[in-house]
Amino acid sequence: MTDVDILAKERRARMAAERLLELKQVELADANRKLSAHALSLTDEIVEQREEAEALKEEKSQVLDELETANTALVIAERRLWDSVETIEDGFAVFDADEIMIAANSAFLLPFDGIEAVGPGIAYADMLHLAAEEGIVDIGDRARADWVRDMLGRWRGDSIAPSVVRLWNGVSIKLVDRRARDGDTVSLALNITDTIRNEERLKDARHRAEAANRAKSAFLANMSHEIRTPMNGVVGMADLLAETELDEEQRLFVDTIKSSGEALLVLINDVLDYSKIEAEKLTLHPDPFDLERAIHEILMLLRPSAQGKDIDLLVDFDMFLPTNYIGDAGRIRQVLTNLIGNAIKFTTDGHVLVRVVGLPMEDGAAQRVHITIEDTGIGIPPEMVGHIFGEFNQVEDERNRKFEGTGLGLAITRRLVELMGGEIWVDSEVGNGSSFGFHLTLPVAETEEPPLQPAPGWIDRALVVDGQAVNRQIVEKQLAMQKLDVLARRTGAEALAAAPKAGDIVLADSQLPDMTGEELAAALRKAGFAGPILMFSGIVGQGKSDADDCTRVLQKPLRRRELFAEIARLESGAPVQTVTPTMTTAQEASDASPVAAEDRAMRILAAEDNKTNRLVFGKLVKALDIELTFATNGREAVEAFRGQQPDLIFMDISMPEVDGKEATRQIRSIEADQGLAHTTIVALTAHAMDGDDKGILAAGLDHYLTKPLKKNAIFARIAEEVPPGCRAVFPEELTPTGT
Ligand code: ADP
Numbered sequence: 001m002t003d004v005d006i007l008a009k010e011r012r013a014r015m016a017a018e019r020l021l022e023l024k025q026v027e028l029a030d031a032n033r034k035l036s037a038h039a040l041s042l043t044d045e046i047v048e049q050r051e052e053a054e055a056l057k058e059e060k061s062q063v064l065d066e067l068e069t070a071n072t073a074l075v076i077a078e079r080r081l082w083d084s085v086e087t088i089e090d091g092f093a094v095f096d097a098d099e100i101m102i103a104a105n106s107a108f109l110l111p112f113d114g115i116e117a118v119g120p121g122i123a124y125a126d127m128l129h130l131a132a133e134e135g136i137v138d139i140g141d142r143a144r145a146d147w148v149r150d151m152l153g154r155w156r157g158d159s160i161a162p163s164v165v166r167l168w169n170g171v172s173i174k175l176v177d178r179r180a181r182d183g184d185t186v187s188l189a190l191n192i193t194d195t196i197r198n199e200e201r202l203k204d205a206r207h208r209a210e211a212a213n214r215a216k217s218a219f220l221a222n223m224s225h226e227i228r229t230p231m232n233g234v235v236g237m238a239d240l241l242a243e244t245e246l247d248e249e250q251r252l253f254v255d256t257i258k259s260s261g262e263a264l265l266v267l268i269n270d271v272l273d274y275s276k277i278e279a280e281k282l283t284l285h286p287d288p289f290d291l292e293r294a295i296h297e298i299l300m301l302l303r304p305s306a307q308g309k310d311i312d313l314l315v316d317f318d319m320f321l322p323t324n325y326i327g328d329a330g331r332i333r334q335v336l337t338n339l340i341g342n343a344i345k346f347t348t349d350g351h352v353l354v355r356v357v358g359l360p361m362e363d364g365a366a367q368r369v370h371i372t373i374e375d376t377g378i379g380i381p382p383e384m385v386g387h388i389f390g391e392f393n394q395v396e397d398e399r400n401r402k403f404e405g406t407g408l409g410l411a412i413t414r415r416l417v418e419l420m421g422g423e424i425w426v427d428s429e430v431g432n433g434s435s436f437g438f439h440l441t442l443p444v445a446e447t448e449e450p451p452l453q454p455a456p457g458w459i460d461r462a463l464v465v466d467g468q469a470v471n472r473q474i475v476e477k478q479l480a481m482q483k484l485d486v487l488a489r490r491t492g493a494e495a496l497a498a499a500p501k502a503g504d505i506v507l508a509d510s511q512l513p514d515m516t517g518e519e520l521a522a523a524l525r526k527a528g529f530a531g532p533i534l535m536f537s538g539i540v541g542q543g544k545s546d547a548d549d550c551t552r553v554l555q556k557p558l559r560r561r562e563l564f565a566e567i568a569r570l571e572s573g574a575p576v577q578t579v580t581p582t583m584t585t586a587q588e589a590s591d592a593s594p595v596a597a598e599d600r601a602m603r604i605l606a607a608e609d610n611k612t613n614r615l616v617f618g619k620l621v622k623a624l625d626i627e628l629t630f631a632t633n634g635r636e637a638v639e640a641f642r643g644q645q646p647d648l649i650f651m652d653i654s655m656p657e658v659d660g661k662e663a664t665r666q667i668r669s670i671e672a673d674q675g676l677a678h679t680t681i682v683a684l685t686a687h688a689m690d691g692d693d694k695g696i697l698a699a700g701l702d703h704y705l706t707k708p709l710k711k712n713a714i715f716a717r718i719a720e721e722v723p724p725g726c727r728a729v730f731p732e733e734l735t736p737t738g739t
Contacts, residue, residue, distance in 0.1 A: 002717070005129035016164070024152060026238050046687065066356050072707070078443065080102075082105070085105045086105050086107075087107060087600065088105065088107060088190060089107055089191060090107055090188060090190045090191055091104070091105060091107040091108030091109075091110070091173075091187070091188065091189030092104065092105045092107070092108055092186070092187070092188055092189075093105070093187045093189075094180070094182065094185070094186050094187075095124055095185045095187065096182075096183065096184055096186055097182060097183025097184065097501070098123075098636065099120070099123050099124040099125065099185075100121060100122070100123055100124075101120050101121060101122050101123075101127070102120060102184070103117070103120055103125070103586060104120065107189070108187070108189055109128055111131075111136050111167055111173075112127075112130065112131070112134075112136060113646050115130060115134060115167045117130065118130060120658055124152070124155060124185075125152055128147075128148045128151050128152060129144075129148055131600070132144040132147055132148055132222060135168055136167060136168060137165050137166070137167060137168070138166040138167065139166055140166075150264075151163070155185075156175060158642070160177040160178070160179075160185075162175060162176045163175045164192065164196075165182070170193070171191060171193050172191070172192050172193045172196045173190065173191060173192070174189075174190040174192045175187065175188070175189055175190075176188040177191060178720060179287055185446075186252070188504045191598050193462070207376075211664075216275070220272055220275055221278075223698065224256075227264075227268055227685040228265070228268070228707050228708065229686050229707065230264060230684070231261055231264065231379075231707075231708050232612075232613060232616065232618070232708035232709065233612045233613070233616065233708075234708075235255065235258060235261040235262060235265070235708040236613075236616035236619075236620065236708055236709060237612075237616065238254050238257040238258040238261060239258060239620070239711060240616070240619045240620070241254045242254045242255065242258065249283070251356070261708070262310065262395040265400050265708065269408065270408040270412060271408070273334075273408075273412050274408055274411065274415075276410055277416070277419070282299070282416075282419065283585065284327075284328040284331060284419065284420065285328050285330070285694065286326050286327050286328050287326065287328075287329060288324055288325070288326050288445035289324070289325065289327060289329075289332075289445075290322070290323050290324050290371070290377045291323055291325055291327075291332070291356070291442075291705045292315075292317050292323040292356070292559050292561075293323070293559065294329060294332065294333055294336070294559070295315055295317070295354055295356070296337060296557060296558075296559050297333075298333060298336050298337050298340055299313045299315065299340065299354070299557060300597070301337075301346055302337070302340055302341055305341070305344050305345070305350075306344045309344075309347070309348050309349065310348070310349040310350075311344060311349060311350060311351060311352055312350070312351040312352070312468055312471060312556070313344075313351070313352050313556065313557055314351055314352070314353040314354070314468075314470055314471055314474060314556070314557055315354045315355075315356075315474075315557040315559075316353060316354070316355045316356070316470070316473075316474045316477075317356045317429070317559075317560060318356055318357045318358060319477060319478070319481050319560070320356065321356060321358040321367065321369070322358075322367065322444045322445075323561075324444065324445040325367070325369070325442035325443065325444060325445055326442060326443045326444075327420065327440065327442045327443075329418065331416050331419075332420070332440070333418065334413075334416060335416050335417055335438065336354075336371070336373075338409045338410065338412070338413045339373040339413060339436045339438075340352060340354060340373055341409075342409065342436070343373050343374075343375035343377065343434070343436070344375075346375065346377040346378050346434070347375040347376055347377030347378070347433070348377070349376070349581075350375070350376025350377070350433070351374075351375070351376055351468060351470060351471075352373065352374070352375045352376075353372075353373070353374045353375075353470055354371065354372070354373055354374075355371070355372045355373075356369065356370070356371050357369075357370050358370065361441060364444065365443060365444060366441055366442060366443045366444060367441070367442055367444055368440075368441045369439060369440055369441075369442055370437060370438075370439045371437065371438055371439070371440075372435055372437040373434065373435070373436045373437070374433065374434075374435040375433045375434055375435075376432070376433040377433050377434060378430070378431070378433075378435055379428045379429050379430040379431055379432055380428040380430065380434055381430050382428075382430075385426060385428055388410050388426070389410050389413075389414040389424070389426075390411060417438045417440070421440065421441060422438050422439050422440040422441070423438060423439055424436070424437070424438040425437050425438070432624075451566075452564045453562065453564045453565055453568035454479075454482065454483075454563060454564075454568065455482040455483070455484055455564075455568065456568060456569050456570060456571075458503060459484060459503065459504070459505050459570070460484065460485060460486045460503045460504075461484060461485040461486075461487065461500075461504045461505075462479045462486050462487070462504070462505050462506075462507060463486075463487045463489065463495060463500045463504055463505070463506045463507070464476055464479070464486060464487065464488045464489070464500055464507050464508075464518075465488075465489045465490075465491075465492065465494075465507070465508040465512060466488075466490070466492070466509040466512070466536075467490055467497040467509060467511065467512050467513040468509070469490075471509065472488045472490070473488075475488075475507055475563075476488050478560055478563060478564075479507075479615075481560075482564065482567065483522065490512075490513065491512055491513050491514045492508075492512045492513075492514050492515040492517075492519065492520040492523070492696070493514055493515075495508065495512075495520060495524075496520070496523055496524065496527065499527070499529075500524065500529050500531060500584045501529070501531075502530070502531060504529075504531050505531055505532045505533075505534065505567070505570065506524060506529070506531065506532070506533045506534070507534045507535075507536065508520050508521070508533065508534070508535055508536070509536050509537075509556075510535050510536060510537040510553070517535040517536075517537070517550070518535070518549065518550065521533045521535065521549035522549045522552045524549070525549045529578055532548065532551040532552075532570045532571075533550045533551050534550070534551060534552050534553075534554055534566065534567075535550040535552070535553045535554065536554055536555075536558070537553050537554070537555060537556060551570065552566060554566060586653070600627075600725070600726060600727065601625055601626050601627045601726065601727050601729075602625075602626045602627070602647050602648070602718070602722055602723065602726045602727070602729050603626070603627045603629070603644055603646040603647045603648075604621070604626050604627070604628050604629070604646055604647065604648050604650070604718070604722075605628075605629050605630075605637065605640050605641065605644060605646035605648075605649045605650070606628065606629070606630050606631070606649075606650040606651075607630075607631040607633070607634060607637035607640075607649070607650070607651045607652055607654055607655065607660065607663065608630065608631075608632070608650075608652040608655075608684065609632050609633055609652060609654075609655040610652070611705075613709075614630055614632075614651070616709065617650070617709065618630075618716075620709065620711050621714065621718070623731060624715075624718065624729050624730060624731075625727055625728065625729055625730075625731070626718070626729055627646055629646070632655075633655045633656050633657045633658060634651075634655050634657060634658030634659055634660060634662055634663030634666075635657050635658045635663070637651065637658075637660075637663045637667075638658070638666045638667060638670070640665050641679070642670065642671065643675070645679075646679060646728070647679070647680075647721060647722075648679070648682070648717070648718060648721040649667070649679060649681045649682065649721050650681075650682050650684055650705075650714075651663060651664060651681050651682065651683055651684060651701065652684050652685070653683055653684070653685040653696060654685075654686075660684075660685075660696075660699075660701070661695070661699035661700075661701070662699075664681050664697055664699050664700045664701050665700055667679065667681065667700075670702040680702045680703070680721050681700070681701045681702055681703075682702065682703040682704070682705055682717055683696045683701040683703065683704045683705065684700065684705055684707060684709065685704065685705075685706060685707065686706065686707045703717060705717070715730070
């Protein structure tokens, strides 16, 4: 090989190498370019990531800041909460669902002062054990285990009732526990020592006040007894003196002594009643009673105070209302007597109407009974209406200054009505009259009252003649219930014009606007009416001799039952009969006993230790045809009972040796031993306090009269007890009126 060849070969090789190099350089440049592009993107990424990391870091530090703030707030809140809980003087603790104490304030832990174990972490049961063992709680004589068991039982119950514990130092703690969220229990321990001390102080004060009140009641009872005994002498003797020969002036003196004495007694009774109500000493004695009868009896008793006035006393007792109820008859009578008495007192003419309606309650087992007492009297000025139920309030002006009274009547009446669960009200118009109303809810008494008697079949029409519209309406309603046709007429002339005929009955008032009832009866007879004529009279005993044209004279107001019974007794034609008084009187009682059997006098035994009272009693019954024996104490009364077998005994209650109650017990046992009939024994007592009557009746006495003795009350009692086969007790002119 030549040099040229070698050179050419070298040149070729160099050129090839150069080309390769060139190629490689291109590749390298390319790779370089790629690399730098990659490096560039990497750099970008790194920058980005760095920025992100920066942001994150910032965010984290912000969150950390916030967290720190929140934490601080939480710590402050918790500290505040506990500071507050700490400031409470009462104990506060929280237990978790496992009964472990989570937290407690120092007041809660205070009683356990010095006992390390009691604090957060202790179980409730262990805390109770420690409280009992260490004598922290005064558990009395109870066994510790029992106490802990009961306390734990209470705490674990569904609803935890508050409980009071006493600590060793006399402090009283009321434990109040409540379940919270997640089974936690929050326990409060309230220091109620002051409240309990106050309660004890109050209780003590109340006991002392009650004792003072009892002393006052006893004092009043005694005072009433002490006043009544001498008053018995005063009123009784004045009564007797009034029956002797007296000149005008002497009679005035005696009457004044009598009425003053009686007024004084009313006053004593009012004051007594009022103080009893005030002292909440008045207890009610509910018993079955007949309301309709009670109203009629009260009107009967009050009738004398209406005498000399032109007042009609009327009763409108709702047709369909039961009449027997369970209530304190004595107190209901007292309310009615006050209201009806006032109505009569403040009325000079017109009427006093007692209206009774009712509303069935509890399926008819009770009735809400509304009673209104309506009068046509002087009325009450509107500005006074609000005051009359207050104490000692009277409508004082020249119109009624002439009326006597304590001004306590309505105050007592209102309190009594309220005590019986009712309400009282009044409507009044000066010059037109007043209407007092009250309602009471009374259980209906089960009775075996026979049904009201129907009218006889031959009567088909009734002619009612009365000047008073209210009166006509009442009788009309009653007769409509008897399924009779009713013609109501105001005057005698109108009645005559109606020309009653066979099958009719006539019911006429004794005082018609144009004539008397008797004149009407005479005119009807003259016109040929032969049927029954019933005359209503408001005056006791009226028409006894002159009412021959009337079939019967009935005393107003008449109970439905009595009116129906009278009608049922009627016979067709004109059987002119003697007068029938509607209330049981001595006359009726002695009429009932056959006149033929005049074999012996009624035997009455009166036991009374006080000489004056014996004298008064003897004089009171002097006019009666009786055989009277006195005993001066209970022992003598029992002896006299054995010897004499009296028909009726009047028994003083407080007597030396053997008192009236004991004597009665002995007499009752003699009766039982010897199989004797029951002898009526009437208590005579000066005690007017409530409840006395119960004791007296419990001792076996049948009735009860308070001193001073009233002649009429004694007569009425005797009249009811006249046994068959005795001579008439009352002379013709003496007819007890039942007062
Ligand atoms: P008093 O014992 O004076 O009657 P009350 O408390 O019963 O006392 O009555 C108070 C007053 O109310 C009476 O004095 C009288 O002025 C008035 N008052 C009571 N009832 C009536 C009535 N039906 N009509 C007019 N005024 C009456």
